Amino acid sequence: MRGESNWREAPSRSSTSSAERARIGSKGACSFRRNGRSIGISRGGDFAAAISRSTCSAKAMLACILRRRADPGVPTTEWISRPPGSVGVTRAACLSKCKSGLFREATIGSIRGHLAPRAFAMKILVLSDHYLPEIKAPSFRVSEHAKRWLAAGHDVTVVTSAPNYPRGRVFDGYRNRPYQEEVVEGVRVVRVGTYITNKPTALRRFADHFSFVLSSALFCWRLPKCDVILATSPPLFTALAGWVLSVLLRKPWVFEVRDLWPATIKAVTRLPGWLIRWLERLELFLYRRADQIVVVTQGFQRILVERGIDAGKITVATNGVEPEKFRASNRRRQVRESLNVADGTLLVGYFGTIGMCQDLSNAIRAMNLLDRGRDIQLLIVGEGAERPLLEKLIEQESLDNVTLLDVVPQEELPDYYAAIDVSLVHLKRDPTFETVIPSKMFEAMATGTPLLMAADGEAAEIVSTARCGCCVEPGNPRALADSLVRLADDRSQLARMGAAGADAVRRDYSRQANAARVLSSMLAATGRAGSAAMLSSPHTSARTQQAA
Incomplete structure (x- = not known):
């Protein structure tokens, strides 16, 4: 991992003098330092672990866990100081040091529940053509997933247009401005100006969709910093905006495919053959450029693999629902x-x-x-x-x-x-x-x-x-x-x-499980695969349900 060479483990109990051990205390401590600065101390038993970004801290974490297992009364991890940008040790890092299988899901879950919001927090930028208060399936999917990621400790921003679906008229209380921000159900929403029409001919729909790409690129300097970009399609041009922002911001991006464009258009319309072929080339270009792909059906996954897309970067996260909302x-x-x-x-x-x-x-x-x-x-x-x-x-x-x-x-x-x-x-x-x-x-x-x-x-x-x-x-x-x-x-x-x-x-088919699958794909795009299980951790579920 980046910066790993800058991390070193502080002397263990066995290598410290008796005077030093007396100064630390009878229960002992093990800390980590970066460039001479103490990051954190976890007190408990003969060992204590500071959770650092380095995978080498997994050994100290294991020692702390084993001690805590032997003595349930040992207090949980205590953070003393934390430098900007440092994160907790990942589950993958712990497992890489524990091939013997000493880690168990319950143990990891107990630590994750305490540290997950800090340890795995990401800045997520979501691009969606539709969002609340528009009443449409993608609006609900993006909103419900965003609330769960937010409750799990991530920072989520949704980039969309002024609400106008289905009549092509901007909703009361909104204006089609070049750039505006609001908070919708706790989620930060950035609305960029687009071409909106109540006479949706093929040419005008193209202008609507492509204007979102231009506006997103034009105002990328005003968007909040992010670690990963999620672009949900259709329309296909939203995915194009995701790739453009990925290039401009130099961040990984995930292509969420809720429907196959232009295959769906081809099945219901009579667009010129040259236009369909151009859209198919654009579609394949975006599949190949995406760091990860999320699809909503097994059939979509099969089709993409048949077209030469690496199956290893495709995640299936079906559509679903919040059962508590539809009692x-x-x-x-x-x-x-x-x-x-x-x-x-x-x-x-x-x-x-x-x-x-x-x-x-x-x-x-x-x-x-x-x-x-x-x-x-x-x-x-x-x-x-x-x-x-x-x-x-x-x-x-x-x-x-x-x-x-x-x-x-x-x-x-x-x-x-x-x-x-x-x-x-x-x-x-x-x-x-x-x-x-x-x-x-x-x-x-x-x-x-x-x-x-x-x-x-x-x-x-x-x-x-x-x-x-x-x-x-x-x-x-x-x-x-x-x-x-x-x-x-x-x-x-x-x-x-x-x-x-x-x-x-x-x-x-709960939103909770699907949100975790999409989050797993985004974590894989950033190189932090394996951390999405925090969404279903018992320590975070209560906050997740409350946010929903």
């Missing part, structure tokens, strides 16, 4: 009454983006195939490019069994999940989307709502494995209509599927 609500009756839905009606709900990738026009066609007297209703809550098309289809077919609502605040979503009987997750039928796992499915599972999955690939596999819903062929309105009829006729299985989904979320 079952008791407002079922009130919400259904506001929607004029009778108690005996099977209410199917879709909450999220209404875009080309979701192909919700297929769901509208399925509702049109049902008998008008059937006790089945579809509720769609959200915004997106395809919403005008849905409104047109509903009007053309005079459908009274479909209701469209605007976006609702996230804190109200549990009430709407309580009101529905089944949650619809829908994706366009295309091989590109077989590797996609929509985040909305985890919200439904957390509330105990069974899923109706109109998608292929990994998302359908999760539903089948967890037995938390039923799957139907995407792009087939007749198959979807038949599934709705079967669910309406036999509702005895709904409660069982809902409970299975809630169990699966708590077990496998």
Whole structure:
């Protein structure tokens, strides 16, 4: 490690004189010095360890641990002084000195809980096209991860634009200024000026995305100092901004891939072939330049490896949810009454983006195939490019069994999940989307709502494995209509599927575990691999939950 040659271990008890040992005290001490300066003293038993940046301190730490194990009453580490920039010994450093396996997770966890915020603190710079108060999946993912990293002792700054999604208009109370700062739920947020439009043509979207790259680079000198950069995509240009800042600031960067661009664009639009090829070259360039890559599905990892990306630098951190935010609500009756839905009606709900990738026009066609007297209703809550098309289809077919609502605040979503009987997750039928796992499915599972999955690939596999819903062929309105009829006729299985989904979320898809995986990738980019477990340490979990 850098600066290791500057560190030396102070004389041990065996090499000190009896007078020196008497001066230190009967319990003894072992300190570390850098250029003659004492860094810290840990008192306890015959040994005491100062935690330094040098791996050589692992031996003294081991001695201190072994003594503390023998005598549980020994006090914990006491810091006397700490020079600027010094950090605690890493778990990897300790293990490198203890091949015999004397260190155990509980022992390391007890030390980490006391020292982790100082020992492994990083300055993290996150680039995201969307952030709170925008109601969108990446906003929630970045926000919830950032709060956990902050609670674990790291310094987090998010760089984004003025909130304007989904209507392309800046939110009340905000202005599209060149540079502004605020604190959102404890996280420092820097908003840079971008091109914002409420008429999202392909050219204007390009201008929007690329202006974020320019603004981030232009104001990089005003951004707080960082140790690592995390750029979350899509859009792909956010990752480009991450690489640009990495070059300008000379810091490692991590590329978080939440969706494969331009593969997704190619599947739903008709962009010129030359533009798709240019975007594919840019995508591959960024994969190769990233120090680490985070993907949200195993399928994404497999595709990147097939394209020649080193599997060793890819981490899978799936989408997830905070189960405590999506507990079952008791407002079922009130919400259904506001929607004029009778108690005996099977209410199917879709909450999220209404875009080309979701192909919700297929769901509208399925509702049109049902008998008008059937006790089945579809509720769609959200915004997106395809919403005008849905409104047109509903009007053309005079459908009274479909209701469209605007976006609702996230804190109200549990009430709407309580009101529905089944949650619809829908994706366009295309091989590109077989590797996609929509985040909305985890919200439904957390509330105990069974899923109706109109998608292929990994998302359908999760539903089948967890037995938390039923799957139907995407792009087939007749198959979807038949599934709705079967669910309406036999509702005895709904409660069982809902409970299975809630169990699966708590077990496998919590934000806590995913935040630790992303943090592990960032630590690896900075050369401090193996330290992310501090997020799940019992000493830090209470603070993490409180921050969330």
